[in-house]
Amino acid sequence: MKPAFANLFWGLLLVWVDIRLSAFDVLNDTVGYLLIAYGMHRISKPIPLFRFGRWLAALLAIISIPVTFSEKSVSLFEQPLLLEGTWWEIWISGVLGEFALLLLVYTLCEGPSRLAKSRGENGLFEHMRGSWYVYLFSVIPLILISPFLLNFDIGVLPVILLIAGGVSLIAMLLILYGLIRAGRDLHRINPDRRLDIRV
């Protein structure tokens, strides 16, 4: 279990941290998503939710390819995409990408927390549950309010987003720590044996 959770940890770290040299993302998101998909695949038997999660990660890996190999911005918050991007690019690279990432983080929290609960690891369960809610309630304002910054000057919006951004950063750190902890606390489980037989 531990190597698989290590894959998830490093994959998520690559996705969340951006270090760019010129236009190239050194900490490549595509690699990060593939690492997450691989990690999920390795423990998809004890955590069936990860069977869904790995495809989600694979989808995000595909969506993130243009960011890696194109100098053209695919960030929703930068003008070239909004001005010149097709609606397809905006919806696929932007909105779908943002939303799929939220779902992926949910699976990353939900999967280990279910397993932790079934194994009586209440501490880990509570940690993942708490981290998820902190993340969810900080990200919802970000993804709902952000688009309005394009068109409206409402003084309180940037303040809300600043606070939400700070809280989501804390949530990310908590989730990353939760994955390390999951690798440690759940290491006795055989990743090749099915714990949850539902499909």
Added chain:
Amino acid sequence: MILPESIFGSRLSRNESKGHGVYGEKQTGVRASGKEQTLFQHYRTAYWGFIGLAVAVAACWFFNVAYYRESQLEKPVFLDHYIEAESGSGAIFYLYVLENRGAENRVERIRIPGLEEARVSLSWCDTYRYQELAHFEVFLDQEAASEIYFENWENAEEPIVIEQVEAMYTDGSVLNENIGQIRLYPRLYSTDKPLSAQHTTMQSQSGQSTVMAREDLKIAGVDYDDASRLGNRLELYWGQGNEVGEWDFERPEDERIIGKPINEVEFPIGLKLGEDATVRYRFQDATAHDWTKVYRLLPRFQVETKQETIEARPMVVQYDPYPREDEVRQFVEERRDRP
């Protein structure tokens, strides 16, 4: 197939529901209630929660991106200029370009064909929500105009009219753009002007000049070109000596001391050497589109001296556009609606 239940949690398998895990280890009350505990109260909460959130996010982005795009110009727009300048007079005027903020095809440089020596530089930009109004300053020094166009300027009567400029864009493209008109007049007097401006004060859409007689003369009238196009937009006032008070167009209560409307003045008016008169002007924007028509006029004074009757252009009447946010937005919308 992955069902929502398998994603968000659901009923228990038979083995698990008996209080033992598949390995037979003792369960810890996780499923005492008969359903698996997930991060949400129930899988349906998560299922519908995510669907609702997806719809809300998509709606927010769709609305805002559509609204944003509706607020963008397809390309930079040169305003409609009507600029009069005298060659060789060191004239400064501005060309205005409305362009999208942060766009890749912004006007970088302007070249005025045939007037290459004119110094054109980006002076500043007024910033709006989606656009910027760039002010390109054009400086005509002696070399820029007189020597090129008016080698025989003493005999020239008609102005040179320039209607297009060459715009170089930041994306590398070069296009000829219509700008309205730059009317370049030959300088009427190189020295010894019988009538000259002494003090000039200007705001963006109003100003005044005090003109002084260099010799005994009569002013038979004051007029300006393109009066029909301007309509009632330009108001000119005339005052002499104590007839006019301190200049302040911003205070309506002081209308009485602005001076007399120029069409009510009884010309000719005699000015002796050293006497002066004050001409005031202001532009009144009547419609939301008026700001798109930019003026720099040289009113013509019909001057009668002892020797001759001449036209003098001693003062500048200038309109600088300062549109409001809603006026810019309306303009952009109308430009986009054009077929």
